[in-house]
Amino acid sequence: MYRRILVPLENGPADAAILKHVTELAKLLRSQVLLVHVADGWAARNMEQLNLRESQEMKEDRAYLERITQQLRQAGVEADAVLA
Numbered sequence: 356m357y358r359r360i361l362v363p364l365e366n367g368p369a370d371a372a373i374l375k376h377v378t379e380l381a382k383l384l385r386s387q388v389l390l391v392h393v394a395d396g397w398a399a400r401n402m403e404q405l406n407l408r409e410s411q412e413m414k415e416d417r418a419y420l421e422r423i424t425q426q427l428r429q430a431g432v433e434a435d436a437v438l439a
Contacts, residue, residue, distance in 0.1 A: 357386045364392045366419045374423065381432045388427055390436040392416050413438065 362377050364370045381388050394413050420436035427434035 357381075357384050359387045359389060362388060362390050364390055364420070364423070366392060366416055370423075374427075378427060378430050378432055381427070381434075382430065386432075388432055388434040390420055390423055390427075390434065391439060392420055392436075393439045 360381055394416055417438050424434045424436045
């Protein structure tokens with residue numbers, strides 16, 4: 356039914372509820388999960404154009420995505436993440 360599930364995350368409290376549901380659904384259907392978080396802020400919007408380093412907020416967002424990806428994998432779900 357669902358081969359791939361795209362999950363937008365905010366790095367906030369609301370993520371827990373959706374992740375619980377997505378984990379169960381992905382395990383049931385043997386779906387791949389792609390987590391995505393869109394970085395916000397001036398540095399994120401201008402990083403490539405101005406050749407800036409990652410801001411602390413972006414580093415925290417990347418670490419968050421990596422942690423959630425590992426949790427999904429440990430639960431038996433094929434998962435990847437993108438910080439956009």
